[in-house]
C-alpha cells in the first residue's frame with residue numbers, strides 16, 4: 488500500500504488529532520504517502536484532498552477538535568454521491584482510507600468498501616462511547632472529566648443556596664457519560680436511557696436527602712431521555728426544592744484531550760495503518776479489556792450489545808446515590 492487517506496467525520500471528539508497524528512507518522516515511517524481529506528465525506532465529494540507532511544501533524548496531539556475539520560453530509564447515503572467520492576480518491580491513487588468517527592461515519596466507510604473496493608478501516612471517535620464492540624471511544628474520557636469538573640463547580644453553589652441542579656449531558660442514546668460521571672463525582676441521581684428511573688424516583692431521593700440533612704442535589708440527565716427543562720418541570724410539581732437547570736452543551740467536547748484519550752487514539756491510529764498494510768479492509772479498531780483489537784466494521788451496528796457490566800454499575804450507582 489503506497490497511498491492512504493485520513494478523514495474525520497460526524498461530531499468532533501478530543502483525541503481525534505492524536506489519532507490523525509499517530510496514523511500519519513506511523514505511515515510516514517513505513518514510507519507510505521498520506522493524504523488528508525477535509526470535512527469528512529464532504530471533502531471527499533468536493534475533492535478537498537491534500538498531501539500531508541509531518542508539519543501538518545506537528546503540535547496537534549494536545550489540541551481538541553480535529554485539524555482535518557469535520558462535517559455532516561446526509562447526501563452520502565446516495566450511491567451516486569459515493570460514486571463521485573470514490574472516483575476522487577481513486578484519481579489520487581489512494582488505496583486505503585482511515586475514517587475516524589462514529590457509527591454513521593462507519594456506515595459510509597463500509598459502503599465505500601463494498602461498492603468501490605476502497606480499503607477502509609474505522610477508528611471509533613465520539614464522546615458518546617456508543618459504538619458496539621469497543622470498550623472505549625476516543626473523546627469519551629476527556630468529556631467525562633469535563634462533566635466531573637462541572638459537577639464539582641456546581642456543587643459549591645448548589646450547597647450554598649440549597650438547590651437541586653439538573654445537569655444535562657450528551658451521550659445520544661448511551662447513558663455512559665451521565666452514569667459514570669455520577670459514579671466518579673458522587674452524583675445524587677441520574678436519568679439515562681438504560682435505567683428506568685422516573686421523576687417520582689428522583690423526587691423521592693431528593694426528599695430522603697433533605698430528611699438526612701443534605702442541602703443540595705446534583706442530578707445527571709442524559710440527553711437520550713429528553714430535555715432537562717422538561718424533566719425539571721415535572722419534578723417541580725412533586726417536590727419542593729429550588730431547582731436549576733444547567734445544559735453543558737458543546738463545552739463538553741472542547742479542550743485538550745486527557746492522557747487516556749491520547750494514548751488510546753495513538754494506539755488506534757497506528758493499528759489502523761498496520762491493518763491497511765496487512766491488506767485488511769472493512770474493519771474497525773477496538774479497545775477490549777485494555778487490548779487493541781479489530782472487528783468487522785458492521786459490528787458497530789449489527790454486533791451484540793453486552794450491557795452486563797453496565798447493569799451492575801447502574802445498580803451500584805443507585806445504591807451510592809442514596
Ligand code: ADP
Pocket residue numbers: 496497498528558559560561562563564565588589590591592593594595596598613
Ligand atoms: P457519527 O459518525 O458520529 O455517527 P453521523 O451519524 O452524523 O455521525 O454520520 C456522519 C456522516 O457519515 C454523515 O453526515 C454521512 O455523511 C455519513 N453517513 C451516516 N450514515 C450513513 C449511511 N447510512 N450511509 C452512508 N453514509 C452515512
